[in-house]
Amino acid sequence: MGLRSKLLVCATLECESKEEMMASMEKAKEEGADLVELCIDSMSFSHISEVEHLLKQRILPSIVSFRQNSAKSTCIGDSRKACLQVLRRAIELDVEFVEIELEVASDVVLSELMNKRSNTKIIVSSYLNGGTPSKEKLGNLIACLQCTGADIVKVVIDVIYITDVAPLFHVLAHCQVPLIARAVGDRGLISQLLGPKYGALLVWGSLGGNSIPGLLSLVSIKQVYKLDYVNSDTKVFGVISNPVSHSKGPLLHNPAFRHTGYNGVYVPLLVDNIKEFFRVYSCNDFAGFSVGIPHKEEAVRCCDEVHPLAKCIGAVNTIVRRPTDGKLVERRVANGEAAIASPVSGKTFVLVGAGGAGRALAFGAKNRGARVVIFNRNFERAKALAEAVSGEALPIEHLDKFCPENGMILANASAVGMQPNTSQTPVSKEALESYELVFDAVYTPRNTRLLQEAAEVGATVVSGVEMFVRQALGQFKLFTGGLAPEDFMRKVVLEQF
Template sequence: MIEAKTQGADLVEIRLDYINDFQPRQDLEILFKDKPLPVIVVFRPKWDGGLYEGDENSRLNALLVALEFGADYIDIERKAASGFLRDANQVKPCDSKIIVSCNVDGATPSTEELEHLVAKMQNTGADIIKLVTDATDITDLVQQFKLLSHCQVPLVTYSRGERGLISQLLCPKFGGFLVYGTMKSNSIPGLPTLDSLIQAYKPEWINEETTVFGLISKPVGHSKGPLLHNPTFRHVGYNGVYVPMFVDDLKEFFRVYSSDFAGYSVGFPYKEAVTAFCDEIHPLAQSIGAVNTIIRRPKDGKLVGYNTDCEASITAIEDAIKQRGCTNEEASLTSPLEGKLFVLAGAGGAGRALAFGARSRGACIVVFDIDYERAKSLAHSVSGEARPFEEIVNFSPPQGAILANATPIGMHPNTDRIPVAAETLGVYQLVFDSVYTPRKTRLLKEAEAAGAIVVSGVEMFLRQAMGQFNLFTGQEAPEDFMREIILAKF
């Protein structure tokens, strides 16, 4: 409890069924003496997914003892609720509350079934009700959002599993009573960590008016976007929240959430596929064929797709060359990429953005991709040349060329790989890596040692996020603030 308080929790749940050789009076007295935070007491029986296998009366008595000692909340299973509430009402201090809870395993029930269940739980006389389901798809959560908006008594509802995360993060928007999180030492899939609640999401700032943005990706847990966007919203006083959305089926996602969210970042593997769901696409994103940002246009609700990766990566490369003073006076009017050979590894979404950006600055592109057809198609669109991926290790670039890695090679956990022959690295004027974990990949370390200018994917990540911030909020992104976060957290 002390640790939870130190980490920033407002209240803590205690699971009595996890205490070895539990002696109710003795242990509860110790637990509740000078308790640093309000507590929710749970004594989950085996028949409802807990560890307790003993006699039911002893279990319920232990919960009554907890009330007597001043438990702030008791969580009691729906099936045991009526009897328990009768007894509890006689001993309970007036500011203690009873949470009647229900865990539904397996497929999410229909809206009618859930409403029926909630009505039954309400009828027990509960002060608060808690309903937990399993999410098989992010679209299942729409039911929870509806329940939260309509329920007559305080409600906590969420879905377990990676796909259920936003049911917890967004519940304050829909009127949920509290948000559960896990402590570092006790992570549970699908529940946000206390750390992420404190640093990124800050549920106490979220209300009915909060505008929701999401990162559509699969997987999505690796993204540092929430750590960057949420504090930046707060910094400028914008009432918004940015949450990871684990999406399996784009079509179903956009059908079900047809008006709920104000905009999205789009990540792996959907940057190309998502174009089919945009009502309009900005010409740059259209020519790239990849969208990493979507805005729901307020005046007509249409989804408009943009690409902020392209300018982010190309300006990061240009600025690094300019900062090194590698441009002469008359060349400073044009891009330092003009006339250069731009060697690109990877022709996916990020690769396409880089290729179109480099082309727009007058560079000549040579593309390598494990899918040769994909490389050819990209090369064709930027009047460049495609080469089979196997040739990249023998490729000898001309002096002063630019190398950009847009493959996942070198990304955590396979950090010891580089896409090209190490001996060629000194020939490049600049080496860019779109990988941002780790911040300095092996490719960048070796290129730097060989004398090349290096640009990390972190710089691209920052700049694409600044572009998204401008589109999301209509305000200028606070660059210094965002840079500070990047330095501290990446």
């Protein structure tokens, strides 16, 4: 919308007491917040003087808000009366911003607040729950908010799917007044990460690395994503997965973009329906994707062009959008086969998992002359993959007792042992004694229980981190059309993992 001069990062503070509010404000300042939202409705207070003391002692520019339907029962009077009293006092104290809900903002109330203020900016907001509005409905709501005469308008929506965020980007890009827009929940996270691309006035962050659905930590915004650098020309890349919060891709690709001077941002994309995702986010600015569980196989059907090997495997891990015609093109990146350093020719290669990553490993092992044996929770999927690679499938219940020979190779391509379920392992420690080499595609955590126990019984272990790095290097080159900064990216991995 052309109105943003500097992206502001805001921390929302919801605390029960003035003392907690002040401590949280100190924390927000330390972590780089430009301003804070003081949610006065979260406080328990019996007299307006408690709020007054907080506002006088604030150490950061502040938005004072008071949502009626979430006000503490112990606050002064009824919620509407308390809301107006708090906002009036904030304006008298020259607080930088006050937020008033559209339902409260009658002509008389707004006229009074505007007449009282000297420097305070007034935000009129609407919180939409239960169903995602269309572009037209959002546009009409913003027009209604704008008609109040507010300095800034604000819309917060619930979303069910990541595709529901698209109308928010549309209104951000076309709004002619300062607009704060946010989608809440994990699937709404991209409203914050990509908001600056479409002209967002500010983004929201959480304190102390706390995990809040739909919010990044202030530290991530400032140090990993550095959203100040995101603008209308920024190319969007990301990892399509479900779940996706464990992905380390953003920790690696975003610093690498900045290191090379490439105008790109790499974001986690929590996708439920990959076909619908590509239908909605179809512009050339959505330029490249890593594909994770459980979408690797369905992604084949979403691509306009697929490498013959990927067709054979039936799964893809990297997609780029060709800028000349916007078509989705699968591009081959080594998916871990090379990470297994030991020669596999003539060996028994035991694979756990028959998804996209497992299929790539199975084909790679077969091409290197291994006997491939596949275990999977869904036995029918194991049998289908075994047939494709002329291998053998066995029920997952037989895995611990499978021991036709010593010196076998084990590869875990399932999600067993991945955060947060780090105490799990696909194979018992006793059974691991039959294996010469153990590879785990899981890289969060770096040293899984499987790898720890394999090392304890004397097997050579290979972490999924190596597969991740090799894949990231290849993808970065495909995304940017240039060489990946390998030394830099490996240094980042050592620091972050």
